[in-house]
């Protein structure tokens with residue numbers, strides 16, 4: 261089984277929340293290992309997953325550029341980078357988190373970028389599920405913007421051929437008004453799930469809780485679990 265999913269959408273619509281709830285559902289189903297990728301420079305996926313980030317890939321990239329002499333003698337640059345990325349992975353309960361962070365400086369560290377890409381490509385294949393939380397804005401589906409990870413670049417790197425695009429309506433109990441659906445019609449996207457507004461999520465935000473701390477019967481937890489069931493069913497077709 262190989263499950264790859266990336267979230268895209270406008271700011272504040274719930275991408276990080278749903279991505280983390282989706283990880284929770286996969287963990288509960290014992291689908292592992294999972295690679296969660298935080299591709300938002302203003303990342304907070306780690307908080308929602310209840311994890312601490314030691315180092316981002318952006319920071320690693322900057323360190324490698326600024327201090328090439330940090331590489332110990334006797335190992336190749338490739339091995340050194342692999343080791344560093346492995347150390348940057350936050351591991352917990354069958355889930356590894358990779359935080360891309362900010363892409364500082366000029367976009368010309370070709371050698372480092374090439375090695376990072378090559379390794380990330382191999383890394384992505386090792387996971388039963390890859391969940392990417394993207395930064396806000398649909399424009400990232402088509403072009404790179406300053407300081408951000410190009411989602412399509414990442415999708416290619418992790419060998420995530422786009423099989424299908426779906427619409428998830430968050431904070432929406434349904435039935436969805438015609439006027440709302442009419443807005444989405446031009447996208448041609450099939451609405452796959454409605455995730456209700458869940459007061460437990462808002463309360464958890466205030467308390468700084470991870471989604472793992474939400475009760476199993478919280479409406480958003482149940483709804484995202486339902487979304488995972490549908491996605492898994494579809495992936496078998």
Ligand SMILES: Nc1ncnc2c1ncn2[C@@H]1O[C@H](COP(=O)(O)OP(=O)(O)OP(=O)(O)O)[C@@H](O)[C@H]1O
Pocket residue numbers: 269270271272273274275276277278300394395396430431455456457458459461462465480
């Ligand atoms: N179904 C829901 N019910 C109640 N609150 C929700 C729900 N989904 C998301 N929220 C809240 O909405 C806010 C924004 O959610 P979130 O951070 O997941 O959005 P985002 O799309 O990742 O935002 P950004 O574009 O800034 O990364 C958070 O406070 C979150 O707790």
Ligand SMILES: [Mg+2]
Pocket residue numbers: 275276277300304393394395
């Ligand atoms: Mg987010």
